[in-house]
């Protein structure tokens with residue numbers, strides 16, 4: 001009765017969302033701050049004053065949301081923690097000098113989906129096939145191998161270097177040998193390390209130009225360098241981003257691609273062959289309002305970065321090995337202690353962090369950065385362990 005395809009499926013296991021106890025949740029890289037008041041207000045106005053709109057299909061092309069995303073990127077350079085905040089009006093940010101994009105991001109460069117997980121699934125379908133292995137780091141976002149199984153795409157996994165950074169030379173030589181597409185997260189997960197924009201440019205110069213080069217920027221707002229400025233020079237670059245981390249909207253499911261219009265058109269063809277209406281009217285409304293209120297989210301990203309750097313220092317003072325992080329989480333281990341054992345002991349104190357039972361990283365904990373109050377509770381729990 002079941003299809004043969006089902007045998008290739010190895011579903012992703014997300015961070016636990018327990019209901020048995022009110023844990024401090026530092027296990028899923030969610031944002032500890034709620035959406036802005038203006039974002040919440042836009043949703044409540046829709047529900048209360050315009051509820052008739054719920055009876056109608058949403059805009060299948062999410063045009064207003066895509067305009068707002070493009071505008072938000074033009075006003076921030078695609079990195080919230082370095083953007084300069086200018087008051088509280090719409091799009092009240094200016095990119096830092098280093099992150100400025102020297103062209104205008106426009107609606108036809110944006111593709112939206114129901115969370116970047118769905119967007120990634122469509123990216124896999126659109127750009128990767130079963131004939132050539134896809135090059136990716138051995139330790140990276142664990143959904144990529146899940147989609148590869150779903151679509152029957154062979155993988156060419158490249159070990160990380162001893163400092164947990166990507167082995168870009170090896171990734172490129174493999175890609176050149178097989179004329180492969182590439183995918184990785186930058187900053188990478190769960191390690192937290194980032195490549196600079198000039199390192200990405202150097203990769204793009206050597207990678208096959210007729211193959212997609214996919215960079216997942218889920219965490220870039222917390223300290224990475226966005227590759228958006230490189231879209232002018234590289235027509236094969238595909239950048240995946242999400243509202244789930246820096247924009248405090250994980251519960252509404254909005255992800256997007258920034259790429260050249262031709263590739264966006266291909267993604268639209270795939271989307272319209274699968275689900276015409278991936279973003280519902282509430283999510284489109286909230287997403288647009290959040291983009292306009294980007295200065296609020298930029299201020300939160302800056303707070304999270306400060307909190308992260310303090311926490312890294314705190315861990316190092318206590319003898320932990322900490323991988324440098326450009327994200328809203330820290331990947332760290334304590335010599336002589338198992339990751340599983342630490343995770344359980346911290347959980348028993350009411351704080352949830354993430355442990356991966358994956359060979360090579362099983363000694364590590366991935367700890368999401370929360371508010372100052374949450375981090376104090378975590379530190380107290382860790383002192384007791």
Ligand SMILES: *Cc1c(COP(=O)(O)O)cnc(C)c1O
Pocket residue numbers: 029114115116117118141185189216218241242243244250253254255
């Ligand atoms: C969280 C995360 C995503 C998924 O984000 P959603 O938009 O919530 O689906 C994608 N890629 C990476 C690397 C992530 O950490």
